[in-house]
Amino acid sequence: MLLLCVSLVKELREDPAAGPTRFHPAAHGLRDAVRVAVGEALADAGHRDRTPPV
Amino acid sequence: MSTQPPQSEPRPKGPDEPAATLPVDRVVFGVGAVLVLAVVAWGIFAEDSLGRTSKTALDWVLHTFGWLFVVAADVFLALTVLLAFSRFGRIRLGRDDDEPEFSTLAWVAMMFSAGMGIGLMFYGVGEPLQLFAAPQPGSGLEPQSAAAAQQAMEFSLFHWTLHPWAIYAVGGLALAYTTFRKRRGNRISSAFVPLIGQRGADGWPGRAIDLLAVFATVFGSATCCSRAGSPPCRTRRSSSRCRSSS
Numbered sequence: 648m649l650l651l652c653v654s655l656v657k658e659l660r661e662d663p664a665a666g667p668t669r670f671h672p673a674a675h676g677l678r679d680a681v682r683v684a685v686g687e688a689l690a691d692a693g694h695r696d697r698t699p700p701v
Numbered sequence: 702m703s704t705q706p707p708q709s710e711p712r713p714k715g716p717d718e719p720a721a722t723l724p725v726d727r728v729v730f731g732v733g734a735v736l737v738l739a740v741v742a743w744g745i746f747a748e749d750s751l752g753r754t755s756k757t758a759l760d761w762v763l764h765t766f767g768w769l770f771v772v773a774a775d776v777f778l779a780l781t782v783l784l785a786f787s788r789f790g791r792i793r794l795g796r797d798d799d800e801p802e803f804s805t806l807a808w809v810a811m812m813f814s815a816g817m818g819i820g821l822m823f824y825g826v827g828e829p830l831q832l833f834a835a836p837q838p839g840s841g842l843e844p845q846s847a848a849a850a851q852q853a854m855e856f857s858l859f860h861w862t863l864h865p866w867a868i869y870a871v872g873g874l875a876l877a878y879t880t881f882r883k884r885r886g887n888r889i890s891s892a893f894v895p896l897i898g899q900r901g902a903d904g905w906p907g908r909a910i911d912l913l914a915v916f917a918t919v920f921g922s923a924t925c926c927s928r929a930g931s932p933p934c935r936t937r938r939s940s941s942r943c944r945s946s947s
Contacts, residue, residue, distance in 0.1 A: 648871060649773055650896060652780055655875045657895040665788045
């Protein structure tokens with residue numbers, strides 16, 4: 648049954664009907680903030696661009 | 702007279718759409734039937750031998766893995782709550798445009814009838830009283846004491862409230878997801894495809910899983926029906942029919 652849980656979660660994570668992940672565990676916010684502070688472009692795919700609009 | 706089909710009529714399947722169910726696996730059915738009939742024959746012709754063996758096996762499992770039952774039930778409960786309230790709770794157990802076949806009230810009625818049924822009616826009251834009168838062996842509690850009453854309620858709440866529903870939910874969810882959404886068929890081995898692959902599910906690992914599921918279903922149901930239908934036990938040692946409850 649515990650293996651069934653692992654199998655189920657593994658499959659649910661790949662189901663597109665679940666929608667995008669709400670939380671990103673990696674510290675992208677801090678990294679982006681530092682990049683914005685030093686004026687570096689945020690080019691990584693999937694990261695939110697927090698540079699103020701020109 | 703209206704010629705429109707009723708709304709509950711299932712949508713016709715496309716030509717390339719796989720069936721939700723699979724034909725009977727003759728190997729699993731044959732081996733499972735022989736094993737089940739062998740155990741039944743053992744019980745008919747050598748009742749004491751089967752009783753001693755099953756009691757020894759039960760005692761060993763409970764003594765060795767009793768902690769795992771509690772931990773696993775907690776894991777199932779946490780997982781079902783997380784799945785229900787996370788983004789995975791939006792996934793439909795069917796095709797994206799499928800509609801529920803039954804109303805919510807009918808589903809709840811079916812869940813209580815098939816999931817808890819007579820067990821909840823009988824042991825919801827009987828188990829706390831039984832454990833209050835005769836606490837678990839080895840607990841060291843005085844029968845009919847305040848501590849025995851507290852432990853009786855702890856066991857009864859664990860057995861008859863959220864945890865059993867979580868155990869049912871994990872098994873039912875995995876089977877419903879793989880059958881009605883993934884369209885892999887209604888064998889429990891199909892739910893293990895992400896771990897053992899489609900080849901493994903179609904081969905002997907999958908058949909071993911299906912046989913285990915058949916065994917657990919048949920003898921789990923038999924135990925449940927026999928216990929729920931047996932007369933109330935005054936104490937754990939007062940009747941030979943009540944020995945399995947310890």
